[in-house]
Amino acid sequence: MPGDLDLRHVISPAVRDLIELANLGDFDRTREQINRLRGCTRPINLVGHTTTRDHTTGETIRSYSTSDEPTGRLLTTCGNRRASRCPTCSRLYAADTYHLIRAGLSGGKNVPETIRTHPRVFLTLTAPSFGPVHNRPTATDGKPQPCRCGTRHPDSAPELGTPLSPKTYDYTGAVLWNAHASALWARFTLNLRRTLAANFGITQKDMNAALRISFAKVAEYQQRGLVHFHAVIRFDGPDGHTSPPAGLGQRRPPPPRDQARAEADHPDRCLRHRGGSGNRLGQEVQGGRDHRARRRGTH
Numbered sequence: 001m002p003g004d005l006d007l008r009h010v011i012s013p014a015v016r017d018l019i020e021l022a023n024l025g026d027f028d029r030t031r032e033q034i035n036r037l038r039g040c041t042r043p044i045n046l047v048g049h050t051t052t053r054d055h056t057t058g059e060t061i062r063s064y065s066t067s068d069e070p071t072g073r074l075l076t077t078c079g080n081r082r083a084s085r086c087p088t089c090s091r092l093y094a095a096d097t098y099h100l101i102r103a104g105l106s107g108g109k110n111v112p113e114t115i116r117t118h119p120r121v122f123l124t125l126t127a128p129s130f131g132p133v134h135n136r137p138t139a140t141d142g143k144p145q146p147c148r149c150g151t152r153h154p155d156s157a158p159e160l161g162t163p164l165s166p167k168t169y170d171y172t173g174a175v176l177w178n179a180h181a182s183a184l185w186a187r188f189t190l191n192l193r194r195t196l197a198a199n200f201g202i203t204q205k206d207m208n209a210a211l212r213i214s215f216a217k218v219a220e221y222q223q224r225g226l227v228h229f230h231a232v233i234r235f236d237g238p239d240g241h242t243s244p245p246a247g248l249g250q251r252r253p254p255p256p257r258d259q260a261r262a263e264a265d266h267p268d269r270c271l272r273h274r275g276g277s278g279n280r281l282g283q284e285v286q287g288g289r290d291h292r293a294r295r296r297g298t299h
Contacts, residue, residue, distance in 0.1 A: 024070040033075045039088040040077040047073055101216050104234065104241070111241055118244050119235045125188070127177050127226040131169035134159045135223070161223035174226060181219065181227040189215060192233075211245050212236040 005023055010016045024030055037043050049065035066074045083090040099109065105120060107113035136153050137145045146152050153160055163169035197207040217231035237243030 021071075026070045030070050033069075037075060037077055038092075041086045041088065042078040042080065043075045044078055045073040046076060101232065104214070104216065105232065114244070115234075115241050118241075121233045123231045123233060124228065125185075125231070126222070126228040127174075127181075130171070130174045130177070130226075132164045133161050133224045134164060136160065161225060178225075178227050181229075185217065185219075185229060189213075210238050212238060212240050214241075 005019075007016045007019060010019065021027070021030060047066050049067070050063070051060060052062040053060050066072060078086050078089055079093070080086040080089050081093045103109035103111045104115065107115050132148055134147050134149060134151075134153060134157070136147065136155070139145055144152055149164055193207065193213060194204060196211070196213075197204045200207060202210075212235075214234045214236060215231055216234075217229050219227050219229050222228055234241075235245045237245050
């Protein structure tokens with residue numbers, strides 16, 4: 001930066017920083033870094049150095065240090081998946097995820113189109129009820145109906161999802177559900193494999209050697225503030241996406257969607273939480289009864 005650059009008259013710190021940045025000796029390199037961010041709102045500033053050497057001769061093939069950058073730092077995208085943190089990176093992640101899941105269902109991206117013949121299930125798992133909440137129920141024709149409180153709430157009503165009776169609502173259970181939702185999902189995937197093996201009449205080890213189960217799930221908050229899951233479950237042969245599942249054992253298992261329903265409907269598939277206050281020294285956390293499984297088409 002030129003030594004005679006006087007920025008005392010610039011009140012805004014942001015504008016002052018921009019002027020200093022534009023007057024760096026190698027602004028083109030700085031602009032290149034900014035362009036590579038592609039609008040990331042929370043870039044990460046990396047500081048350090050790296051050296052690549054030939055492991056046989058010890059010769060330095062490449063070396064890099066952020067001290068050689070005009071700002072002494074290397075900017076890289078944050079890669080955050082949450083739109084509230086970085087809209088740009090979250091959109092990029094969403095687009096990548098779409099193409100990844102589409103390829104896993106229809107082929108493409110080095111996945112053969114024969115993947116369409118593999119059994120797939122679209123599954124939705126929701127939380128149990130911890131008490132009635134304000135909502136916007138609809139009739140079979142799609143017309144909105146009154147809430148249990150007697151009011152027809154508009155879409156923007158702030159009370160939607162809040163308890164009808166805060167005094168009786170199970171807040172502890174709701175908090176525990178959200179805290180253990182990921183563990184419950186892991187338990188579901190484990191028990192699904194166990195239940196499949198039992199229906200095939202074989203051991204889990206033999207089933208794992210003959211059948212591979214792949215999951216793609218999304219967790220999101222319902223309006224009542226509870227986590228629920230949408231998942232695509234695909235059943236492959238032992239070689240993964242390159243081979244379809246073959247017949248196993250002598251016992252015919254139920255269709256994949258019925259198997260997923262059966263596993264989600266087990267009341268004993270729960271986690272036990274120890275601790276708490278008052279007389280609530282232990283609780284069981286398990287999924288709700290509202291679950292839907294739909295066989296995926298091949299289109």
